Amino acid sequence: MDVLKMAGAAYRALTARKQAPTLYDLCDPVFLGHKHGDPHISKFYKTSLANPALRPLLRKAGLPELHDPVRFRAVRDALISARDDAEPDWAAIGAPIAELIDTIRLEHPRPPSWVAPAQTPRLADIDSAIRACGDHLLQSWSRNGFLPAYASFNLIGDADLDGRAFLAALTGLNSRSYKNSTLLFNLARVFIGRSPAEGVINPRWRGIAEPMWSPVQIRHRSAYYDAFYIEALLGFIDSGLGTPDDTRAARRMIADMTEFCLKTSRERVRTAEGEPFDVITALAPPPHSRFSRFFAKVKQNLGFGVYVPDCDTTACSISAATQANSSDPIIDQPLIDLYRAYQVRTGGNAPMVTVPLNDTIDYDGGIVTWIDSLAGERPFGNDLDPTLNLDVLEVCFRNCARWRIVETPARLDTVRRIVDFQRRLVASGAFADSKSHVYYLPELYCAYFGRCYVAFRALDEAAKRAIDPDGVFEAIRLRVLAYVQDELIAKEMNVFDAALALIALGHLGGDIQHFAPALHCILSHLGEGGGRAPFKAYEWNKMKTPTRILVGGPEVTSAFVLMGLALARKALLQPVQQA
Structure with missing residues (x-):
């Protein structure tokens, strides 16, 4: 700016x-x-x-x-x-x-094209940046007792x-x-x-993800954020770059955040048929959401008094808990049955999408966002976001055997229809159009598809054939990878853009030479956050109504950069390990 x-x-x-x-x-x-x-x-x-x-x-x-x-x-x-x-x-x-x-x-x-240095940065510099991000998350937890994210209003x-x-x-x-x-x-x-x-309210910026400036940031906590912080800390532990004390602290944080997701943020709902499910609410009730008294009052005055559970927070929380080896019984619920109740069927329940901000795409087979509370509340109406549907697939793949998805025809049909929804989206090229998305950037869709693809690849061969007999995932992988390599990293990036590029490249098997632009972007901006944070706050996700509300924060940037660098590091070390 x-x-x-x-x-x-x-x-x-x-x-x-x-x-x-x-x-x-x-x-x-x-x-x-x-x-x-x-x-x-x-x-x-x-x-x-x-x-x-x-x-x-x-x-x-x-x-x-x-x-x-x-x-x-x-x-x-x-x-x-x-x-x-x-x-x-x-x-x-x-x-x-x-x-x-x-x-x-x-x-x-519309970032201009740029030519990044072709040489891959030194591994020691990548390691230093990973440690800086890990230290930032550990220190923030020590100061705050949780890892915050921030909401920022852009009135334009x-x-x-x-x-x-x-x-x-x-x-x-x-x-x-x-x-x-x-x-x-x-x-x-x-x-x-x-x-x-x-020019004051909407200044121009570098890259795609919008920077968030401090005067209008509202600090709070959500299970959705904690789920991704868990993934980042698991990556930090897996990198082996933390001290023994760091590793112990990270494990304590993971345990606390898993409990926040699965217990503090848990809510009981029922499907239209009356079947009960425990889900994860978008914003836990006070004082768990950690709003200051001032902003809690502002939130109420602005009309954000009621929050309901959503399919995305539920999917990401259960996925993170699964990865953290939680034994909480909530994971045993076949959530795919709940998602089936919120799946759009053309000509049947298509009017379920009451806020069709992205109706240029075909909703058939997609899962809508918001889950009716037990009291029947749904203040935001309902919409449908493609990236959210990747999170639903990802948690289903991680729990495929536990939820007996392949063995249960209705569950397998639900998953296949979500896969077909993604197939049509990517085949049409609409995944790269911002108008196709409600809460996320197309660049984030690419990174999240990478997470989903890795979970799919971890399935046994019989499950993969049952879910995707036509090779849809491989076709999507090639299209998304081409977009990242030919569009995202070929243009001027900011740190968050670069982190998303690395996550996509690392998960989707990008060539080593394509990592260099994103790595140089991140390492050359290390320290931009000033003070306690290695990097600035950027847009992670957003709401388009009632105005453009961004969510992100310095800790969010550190988490995504950590995940991206850890994947890049693993890719760079792989040829050495194979040799």
């Missing part, structure tokens, strides 16, 4: 002349000083958009088309309806805002969320408070994207 450019953008935003109606001209009369109607939307407006930090940047940012009194009134009437109607018509409310959203032009990063929104997708979200979400926040965040996007404030 260019600090001078951000400062210049801030100066222009603060000193600009007001030339048209602003966000506050629209919203202040509707939401400030009113006691009637839905109290949440007014509280949300005061907390998120009318706060003292944002108001100076946007107080002069106007839209010329709102000089038209008919258009101005249409937007204001929509906001009044959202505030006052007992049963709002969200499609009608969203229509004038959707028209405005389509006037902003946002683009995903996601480049893929155009007016049509906005309306799909507004009508498909279930919670009124979540609809409120989606409505107002997306209205604000227009004023930000068409003013100098855009």
Whole structure:
């Protein structure tokens, strides 16, 4: 991020002349000083958009088309309806805002091509970076008592969320408070994207994964994060680069995080047929989520009071516990039966996807994201993400024998249909299009496919033939590997991009020479984090609604870099070991 450019953008935003109606001209009369109607939307407006930090940047940012009194009134009437109607018509409310959203032009990063040094870095330098990442995770745990991740709001929104997708979200979400926040965040996007404030709120960056800057990071804990921290620490132990004390500390951390995933974050649900399952919730109840008191209140005011379990957190937690050799009985549950209840069947239960942000892909065979709580809550509606489906496959492969998947026709059919969903996605090339994904980057899809592929390869030959008789996994491997080698590492990367590239290359059997660009990127930026962290925080995953919310953190970067470097190290040592 260019600090001078951000400062210049801030100066222009603060000193600009007001030339048209602003966000506050629209919203202040509707939401400030009113006691009637839905109290949440007014509280949300005061907390998120009318706060003292944002108001100076946007107080002069106007839209010329709102000089038209008919258009101005249409937007204001929509906001009044959202505030006052007992049963709002969200499609009608969203229509004038959707028209405005389509006037902003946002683009995903387009990194330039670059030529990295061809020579592979020294093994000693790779080892030093692995130790630095391992030390960072151990020290963070010692300070905090857990390994945090952070949420960061980017008010410019996601480049893929155009007016049509906005309306799909507004009508498909279930919670009124979540609809409120989606409505107002997306209205604000227009004023930000068409003013100098855009350069402050959405500065350009190097690579693909978005950096996260400190002032807007909300620290918290989730089983989803702990699951990947477990995998990283297992990689650290396997590398043999830690001291005996480091190894003992890592094992204690793994045990604690496994318990957090399987016990603290456990929740009972039932399928539509009444079958009970223990699953893992996206955010454990206080105080386990570790929000500060301030941010816990902000979270409530913004409409994020209810979280429900999800298929991804459940899959990753059970997978990590399996890898850590946990004996908890929850692992014995045939989760594939639960996933079958959430599998889309074209012409049958396809309307299960109520928030079709990525409806350019064929959902048939895919597993949706959110699991109904025991109380029947599903505030986020439901969506379907391809990378999540890789995690479902991966946990099924790790527990294939335990869950008797091959021996049970219905379970085998469920897995095969997820595999076919992935086949169509990759064969069409859609896996490389950001519009195909809800929570992840295409580059992360590649890394996660690598994890899934390794779990598949570990199956016995009979199981592999039963699940994939047509060689789909090998075909996907070649397409994904080609994308990583020809696109990802051929362009300018940041550290997180490079870590994802190494994970994909290491798991998918990439040629040794292709490791060099990502290794040089990581090693040349070692120390960029400053202070206690070897690397900066970057986007790991995101939500596109109610605005672009990134999740990551310095510890997340260290974990992914550690996993990537450990795989690269193993690949570099393999020729030596074979010789």
